[in-house]
Amino acid sequence: MNKILFMHGGGPTAVINASLYGAIKQAKESNYFDEILAAKCGTGGLLKEDFINLTNIKEGKLELLPFTPGSAIGTGRDHLEEEDYRTMCSICVKHGITHVAMNGGNGTMEATYRFSQMGKKYGLKVCGIPKTMDNDLSSTDHSPGFGSAGRYLAGSVKEAAQDVLGLPIHVVVIEAFGRDAGWITASSVLAREKKGDAPHMILIPEVPFKEEDFLKRVKELYDEKGGVIVVASEGLRYEDGTPIVEPIFKVGRSVYFGDVSSHLAQLITKKLGIKARSEKPGILGRASIKWVSKTDRAEAIECGKKTVEALIEGQTGLMSQITRLSSVPYKVEIGLVEITASVIKAKGMDKSFYTDNYDITQEFIDYASPLIGEDLGSYTTFMEK
Amino acid sequence: MNKILFMHGGGPTAVINASLYGAIKQAKESNYFDEILAAKCGTGGLLKEDFINLTNIKEGKLELLPFTPGSAIGTGRDHLEEEDYRTMCSICVKHGITHVAMNGGNGTMEATYRFSQMGKKYGLKVCGIPKTMDNDLSSTDHSPGFGSAGRYLAGSVKEAAQDVLGLPIHVVVIEAFGRDAGWITASSVLAREKKGDAPHMILIPEVPFKEEDFLKRVKELYDEKGGVIVVASEGLRYEDGTPIVEPIFKVGRSVYFGDVSSHLAQLITKKLGIKARSEKPGILGRASIKWVSKTDRAEAIECGKKTVEALIEGQTGLMSQITRLSSVPYKVEIGLVEITASVIKAKGMDKSFYTDNYDITQEFIDYASPLIGEDLGSYTTFMEK
Numbered sequence: 001m002n003k004i005l006f007m008h009g010g011g012p013t014a015v016i017n018a019s020l021y022g023a024i025k026q027a028k029e030s031n032y033f034d035e036i037l038a039a040k041c042g043t044g045g046l047l048k049e050d051f052i053n054l055t056n057i058k059e060g061k062l063e064l065l066p067f068t069p070g071s072a073i074g075t076g077r078d079h080l081e082e083e084d085y086r087t088m089c090s091i092c093v094k095h096g097i098t099h100v101a102m103n104g105g106n107g108t109m110e111a112t113y114r115f116s117q118m119g120k121k122y123g124l125k126v127c128g129i130p131k132t133m134d135n136d137l138s139s140t141d142h143s144p145g146f147g148s149a150g151r152y153l154a155g156s157v158k159e160a161a162q163d164v165l166g167l168p169i170h171v172v173v174i175e176a177f178g179r180d181a182g183w184i185t186a187s188s189v190l191a192r193e194k195k196g197d198a199p200h201m202i203l204i205p206e207v208p209f210k211e212e213d214f215l216k217r218v219k220e221l222y223d224e225k226g227g228v229i230v231v232a233s234e235g236l237r238y239e240d241g242t243p244i245v246e247p248i249f250k251v252g253r254s255v256y257f258g259d260v261s262s263h264l265a266q267l268i269t270k271k272l273g274i275k276a277r278s279e280k281p282g283i284l285g286r287a288s289i290k291w292v293s294k295t296d297r298a299e300a301i302e303c304g305k306k307t308v309e310a311l312i313e314g315q316t317g318l319m320s321q322i323t324r325l326s327s328v329p330y331k332v333e334i335g336l337v338e339i340t341a342s343v344i345k346a347k348g349m350d351k352s353f354y355t356d357n358y359d360i361t362q363e364f365i366d367y368a369s370p371l372i373g374e375d376l377g378s379y380t381t382f383m384e385k
Numbered sequence: 386m387n388k389i390l391f392m393h394g395g396g397p398t399a400v401i402n403a404s405l406y407g408a409i410k411q412a413k414e415s416n417y418f419d420e421i422l423a424a425k426c427g428t429g430g431l432l433k434e435d436f437i438n439l440t441n442i443k444e445g446k447l448e449l450l451p452f453t454p455g456s457a458i459g460t461g462r463d464h465l466e467e468e469d470y471r472t473m474c475s476i477c478v479k480h481g482i483t484h485v486a487m488n489g490g491n492g493t494m495e496a497t498y499r500f501s502q503m504g505k506k507y508g509l510k511v512c513g514i515p516k517t518m519d520n521d522l523s524s525t526d527h528s529p530g531f532g533s534a535g536r537y538l539a540g541s542v543k544e545a546a547q548d549v550l551g552l553p554i555h556v557v558v559i560e561a562f563g564r565d566a567g568w569i570t571a572s573s574v575l576a577r578e579k580k581g582d583a584p585h586m587i588l589i590p591e592v593p594f595k596e597e598d599f600l601k602r603v604k605e606l607y608d609e610k611g612g613v614i615v616v617a618s619e620g621l622r623y624e625d626g627t628p629i630v631e632p633i634f635k636v637g638r639s640v641y642f643g644d645v646s647s648h649l650a651q652l653i654t655k656k657l658g659i660k661a662r663s664e665k666p667g668i669l670g671r672a673s674i675k676w677v678s679k680t681d682r683a684e685a686i687e688c689g690k691k692t693v694e695a696l697i698e699g700q701t702g703l704m705s706q707i708t709r710l711s712s713v714p715y716k717v718e719i720g721l722v723e724i725t726a727s728v729i730k731a732k733g734m735d736k737s738f739y740t741d742n743y744d745i746t747q748e749f750i751d752y753a754s755p756l757i758g759e760d761l762g763s764y765t766t767f768m769e770k
Contacts, residue, residue, distance in 0.1 A: 012548050040768060041552075052767050064765035070547030072767045077554065156669045162455030163397050163672040167426075169462065172668060249654045256654060259663070262644055269634045269641060278644070279667035283557060284541045287548040289764075290675045379674075380449035382437050382457045383425060 003035040004099040004311065005092065006054070008075035009042045009108030013133045013145025014152070014292045015300035017072050019103055021065040022304030023129065024054060032312050037097065041074035043111065046088050051095070066297055069287040075104075080111055085118040092124050099125045099311040103304075105132030105143070106344050109319055113339040116317035128319035128339060129307045131300075133286050135183035139343040140321035141332065144303055145286070147296030147371035149177060150187030152285045153231070155376050158191035160279070161198035161229055162379050168227030170275035171218055171268050174199075175261035177285055179235030182206050182349040184285075187368050188231040189360040193378065198229035201358040205235035206348050209244050214264075215271055217358060222274050236260050293373030295330070302334045310336050319343060330370035388420040389484040389696065390477065391439070393460035394427045394493030398518045398530025399537070399677045400685035402457050404488055406450040407689030408514065409439060417697050422482065426459030428496065431473050434480070451682055454672040460489075465496055470503040477509055484510045484696040488689075490517030490528070491729050494704055498724040501702035513704035513724060514692045516685075518671050520568035524728040525706035526717065529688055530671070532681030532756035534562060535572030537670045538616070540761050543576035545664070546583035546614055547764050553612030555660035556603055556653050559584075560646035562670055564620030567591050567734040569670075572753050573616040574745040578763065583614035586743035590620035591733050594629050599649075600656055602743060607659050619665075621645050678758030680715070687719045695721050704728060715755035 004027050008016060020038075027036050036054040039046035052073055065072060092100065100119070102112040109128050116126035130137050133149035153176055164172055176185040182204025191198060200221050203209065221228045234257070236244045245258035261278035268276035299322055306320035318336045325331040337343055353364035389412050393401060405423075412421050421439040424431035437458055450457060477485065485504070487497040494513050501511035515522050518534035538561055549557055561570040567589025576583060585606050588594065606613045619642070621629045630643035646663035653661035684707055691705035703721045710716040722728055738749035 008551075012551055038767065054767060057767065061765045061767070064763065067762075068547060068764035068766070069544045070549070070764075070766075071551030072765055074551045074553075074768050076552070155675065156673075159454045159672040159674055160668050162453060163668050164455070166393075166397055166456030166459045167461070168459075174669075248651060256660075256662075259644070259647055262647060266633060275641075277641075277667065279665060279669055280663070281666045281669055282662065282664035283545050283548050284559075284664055284666055287544040288541075289544055290540065377452075378449065379453035379455075380446045380457055381453070381455075382423065382439060382442065382446070383459050 001096055002033045002099065003037060003097045004033045004101065005097045006038040006073060007042050007046060007100065007102045008071045008073060009102060009104030009111065010075060010077060011286065012069065012071045012075055013131055013286055014069055014148035014288055015144050015297050016103060016131050017068050018066040018297045018300035019129050019131060019144055019304035020072060021062065022301035023101055023308050024062060026305040026308035030312055038073035042076035042078060043080060043088065044076040044078040045074065046091060047084060049091055066301065067289055069289050085114055088115060089118050089122040089124055093122050101127055101129055101307050101311060103129040103131050105134065106137060106346055109137065109339055110344045112319065113317060119316065125311050125314065125316040127307045127310050127315060129303050130319055130321060133184060134178050134181050136181040136346045136348065138345050138347040139337050141324040142322060142371055144296060144300035146183060147293035147373060148291065149184045149286055150190065150368055151293040151372035152288045152291035153184055153188050154190035154372055155291050156281065157188045157199055157229060157231060158376055161191060164198065164227035164229055165381060165383065168225060170277055171222055171228040171230060173230045173232055173261045173264045173276060173278045175234050175259060175278065175280040176231055178205065178233050180205055180346060180348065182233055185231055185233040186349060186353060186360045186364055187372065189365060190368060190372055199231040200228050201230040202360055203230070203232040203236055203358060204349055204354060205233040205237060206351055207354055208239040209236045215267065218268055219272055230264065232260050232264055234260050293371060295371060295373045299332065306334045306336065327366055327370060386481055387418045387484065388422060388482045389418045389486065390482045391423040391458060392427050392431060392485065392487045393456045393458060394487060394489030394496065395460060395462060396671065397454065397456045397460055398516055398671055399454055399533035399673055400529050400682050401488060401516050402453050403451040403682045403685035404514050404516060404529055404689035405457060406447065407686035408486055408693050409447060411690040411693035415697055423458035427461035427463060428465055428473065429461040429463040430459065431476060432469060434476055451686065452674055454674050470499055473500060474503050474507040474509055478507050486512055486514055486692050486696060488514040488516050490519065491522060491731055494522065494724055495729045497704065498702060504701065510696050510699065510701040512692045512695050512700060514688050515704055515706060518569060519563050519566050521566040521731045521733065523730050523732040524722050526709040527707060527756055529681060529685035531568060532678035532758060533676065534569045534671055535575065535753055536678040536757035537673045537676035538569055538573050539575035539757055540676050541666065542573045542584055542614060542616060543761055546576060549583065549612035549614055550766060550768065553610060555662055556607055556613040556615060558615045558617055558646045558649045558661060558663045560619050560644060560663065560665040561616055563590065563618050565590055565731060565733065567618055570616055570618040571734060571738060571745045571749055572757065574750060575753060575757055576761070584616045585613050586615040587745055588615070588617040588621055588743060589734060589739060590618040590622060591736055592739055593624040594621045600652065603653055604657055615649065617645050617649055619645050678756060680756060680758045684717065691719045691721065712751055712755060
């Protein structure tokens with residue numbers, strides 16, 4: 001009797017369900033498993049023995065999965081103690097679960113590693129499927145979820161840029177996900193077709209925020225263009241590491257910060273007397289199926305499949321990952337890597353991708369372009385000289 | 386010699402360019418005009434004699450217009466004095482302009498009326514094309530721009546709802562456009578397929594905000610669901626009419642308010658100890674071509690055409706408008722109306738569309754459904770009992 005269990009950890013992405021789809025398909029087609037289960041809302045569900053049986057899931061429901069945002073089996077942010085891993089193993093044994101695939105980012109991959117280690121004593125195989133729109137998993141060239149988050153931001157900035165071009169009366173600050181890593185924020189550069197196009201300033205969390213310099217540049221751009229688009233990471237910090245917005249509230253381990261975009265817009269309005277407004281699409285940007293990158297979706301499906309394949313082969317403690325073979329034409333290989341400390345380590349954006357002038361290098365564009373999928377298309381304007 | 390001039394006023398919508406497209410097409414096809422001009426960024430451009438010549442615009446550029454957000458000829462928010470209308474007339478005469486089509490909302494239609502009155506002494510014909518995503522123009526069944534703004538919000542809420550369903554750990558407050566009218570905010574109800582689906586609470590500006598009652602309902606819903614979606618208008622006010630967020634700053638005639646969504650999320654976190662976050666897509670919601678309602682776009686084009694037709698027939702002081710013939714099947718007639726005080730008067734959402742329990746009636750759903758265009762589609766979940 002083989003039983004496979006799927007679990008999701010951390011925030012959803014636009015393609016976490018696509019990976020689940022790939023994993024379920026692979027599990028079904030292999031005919032290796034007698035039952036296919038999911039733990040509702042991640043490890044918390046497993047600890048409560050709250051399972052969803054996916055063995056006879058209807059084809060129609062399954063086929064909607066890659067086009068459904070959020071996590072269809074739920075996900076969670078539960079913190080696990082050593083004891084919990086033992087309990088999870090016992091529960092798996094009790095329910096006859098022999099294989100586990102965990103989908104998530106750095107935290108979840110650490111849990112996958114620890115679960116796989118503990119699982120060895122119980123004959124349990126545990127492997128991981130990478131997922132983080134923040135793109136901060138090391139080892140893999142990029143993570144499923146990032147391409148779609150990048151596409152959402154670049155596409156939305158490109159649309160908003162037309163609004164500002166036609167009504168050039170203000171500075172618009174758009175807040176991007178990625179509190180510790182600038183990957184998503186930087187992707188906004190892909191909105192640009194030619195020099196001078198929005199985004200006009202890009203602020204990543206890896207580079208300390210310098211208020212005076214920031215305001216000086218905003219003023220220059222406003223004087224030149226009248227309409228300016230600034231894209232800023234939610235996690236901007238000063239040189240000394242303190243966030244530019246105060247923590248508003250703490251609940252358990254979570255700290256609630258104010259909005260960086262609103263803070264910057266107020267700064268511009270108050271200090272420069274220039275009209276400014278802020279936009280913060282927030283979770284709309286990780287839940288957008290409209291803006292899914294088809295490349296991202298296809299890779300997410302493949303990662304899901306690869307991990308199940310590895311489990312069937314008897315592997316444990318591995319994560320599927322994406323290795324880039326070439327950028328032009330874009331070619332990748334979906335492989336496997338042993339989960340070690342260096343895989344789990346958060347990968348901030350390389351500062352060499354960033355220029356002094358609030359901009360992003362061509363090198364980054366070459367890296368990220370293929371990930372956000374098909375061309376964003378072009379708009380028209382009759383206002384150019 | 387006949388020369389037609391196009392002008393846009395106020396904030397762009399996702400389909401203001403579609404109306405411009407219809408207007409240009411009609412002007413070209415009629416062969417009535419020797420020249421087709423636009424005033425750059427609205428009346429301000431006209432007063433500066435800053436024109437764009439569209440007479441020989443390339444077909445390729447023109448065909449991109451209905452798929453381009455923002456205003457391709459620019460738009461503005463200039464305040465006009467009586468003297469300005471005289472000046473605008475003189476400038477038109479000087480440049481041989483004989484016909485003017487102005488596209489905008491209540492303010493712009495008032496300007497259209499006044500310009501048309503003044504224009505009579507100069508042999509100038511001036512008509513209007515309705516546009517306001519806020520949907521607060523009277524007389525017309527609805528305004529071009531509203532359907533797309535509604536579709537953006539409903540579609541985005543439906544996507545975000547899947548995120549919250551799979552990670553039910555917080556209250557998510559989504560801020561909607563419409564400082565004085567609840568039409569857009571109310572459209573979020575179209576995200577709902579069945580009872581209990583998000584949005585779970587809808588707050589329109591026409592109904593006074595009662596903090597205690599609001600928090601009570603949030604708590605009930607959170608206790609029941611764990612994940613709650615609240616959609617709130619940017620213009621929420623208390624019973625006495627004061628906005629629930631303080632004006633932060635004034636620049637000229639514009640007042641800058643804080644964010645309602647962030648205010649409500651902080652309220653929930655601080656007073657109830659419940660995790661809450663805020664999302665404010667802002668201008669992304671009026672610039673989204675991805676979420677354009679095809680119905681809205683088609684009607685916007687027709688309104689543009691109709692106004693030019695009226696001008697060719699020698700009419701002045703009229704606005705094209707949409708009359709609904711039936712909702713099922715959806716049928717409208719694009720006609721013309723004389724611009725009078727009652728046409729210009731801002732049309733708040735009828736409170737009878739709103740229920741006591743932060744919800745919207747079926748009557749509103751029947752009204753708004755056809756306007757947001759094709760079905761939003763369905764997602765799947767494996768979490769249901």
